[in-house]
Amino acid sequence: MEVVYPGHVKLTDKEKMSICYLSFPDSNSGCMGDTKFHFRIRRCPGHQQKQPLNFKYNLNCPPPIQVDNGYFYGFVYFRQMRDKSIRRGYFQKSVVLISQLPFVHLFSYLTEKIAPDYFDNGEPSLEAACHDIDQWPEPVPGDSLNLPVMGTVVQIRIPSRFDKVTSSLQTQRESFPQITAHTILPNIHEVELFSLIQPILPHIQMLWELVLTGEPLVVMGSSPTICANAVQALVSIIWPLKFNSDHRPYFTIHDSEFKEYTTRTQAPPCVILGVTNPFFAKTLQHWPHIIRIGEMMSEGQSKGFNKLKKVANLKTLDSKPGVYTRYKPLLSKDKAILKRLIKGIQVKRPVEVQNAMLKRYLLELTQSFMIPLERYMASLMPLQKNVSPFRGLPVLQPFVFDDFLKTIEHSGPQLTSGLKGEWVGLYRKFFKSSNFEAWYQQRQTEVNRKLKVIHIEALLSTNLEEWMKDKQEVEVVDLILTLRDKLTNAVQTGLPVSEHNLTRLQSQIESIVRNLPDDLQGILKKV
Numbered sequence: 001m002e003v004v005y006p007g008h009v010k011l012t013d014k015e016k017m018s019i020c021y022l023s024f025p026d027s028n029s030g031c032m033g034d035t036k037f038h039f040r041i042r043r044c045p046g047h048q049q050k051q052p053l054n055f056k057y058n059l060n061c062p063p064p065i066q067v068d069n070g071y072f073y074g075f076v077y078f079r080q081m082r083d084k085s086i087r088r089g090y091f092q093k094s095v096v097l098i099s100q101l102p103f104v105h106l107f108s109y110l111t112e113k114i115a116p117d118y119f120d121n122g123e124p125s126l127e128a129a130c131h132d133i134d135q136w137p138e139p140v141p142g143d144s145l146n147l148p149v150m151g152t153v154v155q156i157r158i159p160s161r162f163d164k165v166t167s168s169l170q171t172q173r174e175s176f177p178q179i180t181a182h183t184i185l186p187n188i189h190e191v192e193l194f195s196l197i198q199p200i201l202p203h204i205q206m207l208w209e210l211v212l213t214g215e216p217l218v219v220m221g222s223s224p225t226i227c228a229n230a231v232q233a234l235v236s237i238i239w240p241l242k243f244n245s246d247h248r249p250y251f252t253i254h255d256s257e258f259k260e261y262t263t264r265t266q267a268p269p270c271v272i273l274g275v276t277n278p279f280f281a282k283t284l285q286h287w288p289h290i291i292r293i294g295e296m297m298s299e300g301q302s303k304g305f306n307k308l309k310k311v312a313n314l315k316t317l318d319s320k321p322g323v324y325t326r327y328k329p330l331l332s333k334d335k336a337i338l339k340r341l342i343k344g345i346q347v348k349r350p351v352e353v354q355n356a357m358l359k360r361y362l363l364e365l366t367q368s369f370m371i372p373l374e375r376y377m378a379s380l381m382p383l384q385k386n387v388s389p390f391r392g393l394p395v396l397q398p399f400v401f402d403d404f405l406k407t408i409e410h411s412g413p414q415l416t417s418g419l420k421g422e423w424v425g426l427y428r429k430f431f432k433s434s435n436f437e438a439w440y441q442q443r444q445t446e447v448n449r450k451l452k453v454i455h456i457e458a459l460l461s462t463n464l465e466e467w468m469k470d471k472q473e474v475e476v477v478d479l480i481l482t483l484r485d486k487l488t489n490a491v492q493t494g495l496p497v498s499e500h501n502l503t504r505l506q507s508q509i510e511s512i513v514r515n516l517p518d519d520l521q522g523i524l525k526k527v
Helices: 013-022 052-060 104-121 123-134 165-174 193-212 224-236 258-262 279-283 335-346 351-379 401-406 423-431 434-460 464-470 473-492 499-514 518-526
Strands: 033-042 071-082 090-099 144-149 152-157 217-220 246-248 271-275 289-292 322-325
Touching: 013 033, 013 071, 033 104, 033 224, 033 246, 071 104, 090 104, 104 123, 104 144, 104 152, 123 144, 193 224, 193 289, 193 322, 193 335, 193 351, 193 423, 217 224, 217 279, 224 246, 224 271, 335 351, 351 401, 351 434, 401 423, 423 434, 434 473, 434 499, 464 473, 464 499, 473 499, 473 518, 499 518
Parallel strands: 217 271, 217 289, 246 271
Antiparallel strands: 033 071, 071 090, 144 152, 289 322
């Protein structure tokens, strides 16, 4: 590692080693010229400090693009050229942008701007880029930002979890302010789904089931660019649900988790790996689901899609592209969407339109799956009329799997998706995955925050001075301390309570204190 900008950044030796190994394609890839890809590494324990900025950002952004303090993303621009003046005969160097934010499209674009300038002009280019990036505002979900970099202005919008998911593209375009920008990125986190999935298009619904239920998957590609983007595409097909298991867009034999992820002494971990080294064709042969990504199909080609193959058939690097698995999909195949997309290939429909059609189909499929879960979750919420200002905060009722599954027959996803199949079996697999665990924890957090707001509103609608007339001093003091805790918690955790209501709550506390004896007032002021 020749140089790090900015200079004050501290990386552990292990993190530096991982970055170095992953910044160069495997030797078998034969990448001449410029190669762009990204990777994801685990951060070292003790260096995963939670930052207030990340907490605030995670509260308001869609779960799939939340910051995970345990991981770094690396965005690589690698150049390899023949150079007789170098002993090895080749110039090989990478520029890598490291971030906790999973803004794959934005940061890949940035490396394409910064790296070529660095190769031409040296370190002053990196200094200039860092100076520009240092001026950027913090990422606030819902905001449109103008980001100066290398003499240009890039306009982006940070997605918000309050966006209307079904019309996200329209929402983003309408929210851009009318100001001059050299480049407008329509999104900051997506890869082009259709082009990557096209060779295995008939299996997209099965892949959706595998990703949804957190099954182990390995993607074998001919280059880091192909496998990294394919892994990123896979984790995105369950949007707006977050893929909560580990995923490594580019994984090599030098990775610190290599032994952990390739051992045969236990079942394969629930991760998605992207690999290029032919060594993995043998090492990961025991994995239950393997995808070999071929080249994009030519325009007008509608036959010859990669067929489903048994996983035991993958023994050599010469294996044909396709999906190798013994998994039997639980849902019937939606032939209508496949016909529309294949027709689009035949009539040379623009890839942007094909991409939008596929994304919309997957979004609606995921929403159909999640709507019954959201409906059941809402039924576990305590009634607002049962929230008392003088009792503890009510809690969410427990999620009972069997009770939920009883609702599927009459109000399940088949009502909105039209697909038939083993929906109950799919939910049972989902419940065992970390994707369900992450969704449930997120919803619990959201519900508890909502209950705290309702509890504060109940306190504000109560005449506390009237209540305290027949109460012992110890009861009044206990109420004051409780109100102070609620006020502090509301401010520190960013509860959606208006400034007006926060001021009212502070006024209520002060009013109650003034009605206490002077000596007790003095004690409370010191607490």
